[in-house]
Amino acid sequence: MWMYLGLLAALFLGLHNLCKKHAVQGNEVFPVLLGTVSSGFLFVAIFYLLAKFYPEYALEHGYNFQSITWKIHGFIFIKSLIMASSWVLAYQALKHLPITIVTPIRSAGPxxxxxxxxxxxxxxxxxxxWVGFCLIIFSVMLYSRIGQKEGINFKNNKWIFAIIGATFLGASxxxxxxxxxxxxSLNPQTLQFWFCYYTILILLVILTITWFPYAEKRKAFKFRWSIIAVGVLLQAADYFYFKALQDSDALIMLLSAIKRSQIIIAVVIGGIIFKEKNKRKKLIxxxxxxxxxFLILYS
Structure with missing residues (x-):
């Protein structure tokens, strides 16, 4: 069952990546990131409020929120720091690189x-x-060759290093x-709620230094519907991912690889929507x- 939940997470992640590419085009990365996390947080907060005011109903429908200690809050805050760093790097890279290059590099995460x-x-x-993972890494190396034909030098381009760093932090x-x-023993909704809460606080600190004081940057920001869509789709993906992890039989190495099937949406549909180059060569x-x-699933 956990494998099917992983595939559902991959579906929502693929749609999330398409919307994310649309959201960052011509926009400052940090306010977009704050908007996406905030929209996701508000989505989860609706269920949180329902659970507070109607606990029996929430318990019956499986979205009860746990009471956690300050020590557990500290563990969740560490996750927020890791993912906030990963997202900042990933969003910056996505803004400057084709989605058909960024997504496959991210696929090295497994x-x-x-x-x-x-x-x-x-x-x-x-x-x-073993064969499946080696094949994934080799295929990502092929993408680097294709990327050079698009004027992207993988050795000297700082955004390539940014997406590699984001991939490592995401895997961590x-x-x-x-x-x-x-x-x-954290359930998905409790982890999602507090994770989003602390990530918003971290992003607010960054924006207070880099964005809020500058009127020109604020005026240049363009709100798009995709900002809200990114947050909601990410929460849906995370929910199925955490539900899969709740299964004691779930292997994180396999679950991480299954999530990479999201690149079908990003490379095929994303390449068409954003009219990126060398789409046929990227199919190899x-x-x-x-x-x-497939080999990992088959195993």
């Missing part, structure tokens, strides 16, 4: 998660999983999620990544 899962959680991969957060959900490494994901 490799970092794969290594961490073996070292930290002692998850044991089999031969098919994925490993941390397993600890929060399985070892601290795309097939490699999908084969890798």
């Amino acid at each position: 490799f970092f998660t794969f290594i961490g899962a073996m070292v930290i959680y002692k998850e044991s991969p089999n031969a098919y999983q 957060s994925g490993l941390y999620d397993k600890y929060l959900v399985q070892f601290l 490494p795309l097939a490699g990544i999908m084969t890798g994901v």
Whole structure:
């Protein structure tokens, strides 16, 4: 069951990436990021208020919120710091790079998660999983070759390093999620609510320094419907992802790889919508990544 939940998370993540590309075009990254996280937080907050005022109804429908200690709040705050850093880097890269380059590099995340899962959680991969992960990484390297044809030098482009850093931090957060959900027994909605809350506080501090004091930057900001869509779609994806993690049989290394199937939406549909170059050539490494994901599922 947890694998199907992972595929649902991938579906919403793919749609989330398309909307995110639309939201950042011609916009400052930090206010867009604050808007997306805030819209997601308001979406979850509706259920939080329902649970507070109608606890029995909420419990019957499976969205009760746990009472947690200050120590648990501290653990969630650490996750917010990790993901806020990852998002800042990812949004900056997405603003300056084609979505058909950014998304495949992000697909290397399962490799970092794969290594961490073996070292930290002692998850044991089999031969098919080894082949699948190696195939994913090799396919990402093929994307770098295609990216150079679009004028993107992978060695000297700072936005490439930014998306690699975002990918590493995102993978670290994925490993941390397993600890929060399985070892601290946090349910999805509780984790989502407080995670968004602390992430908003972190972003407000950044914006107070980099954006709010500058009138020209504020005037240049363009609000788009996609900003709200990004937040809501991300919360939907996270909910199914955390629900999958609640299963004691769920392997974070496999779940992380399953989520990478989102790139079908980003590369195929995104390439058409944003009219990016070399779409046909990108289908070759795309097939490699999908084969890798299939091998992991098959295993």
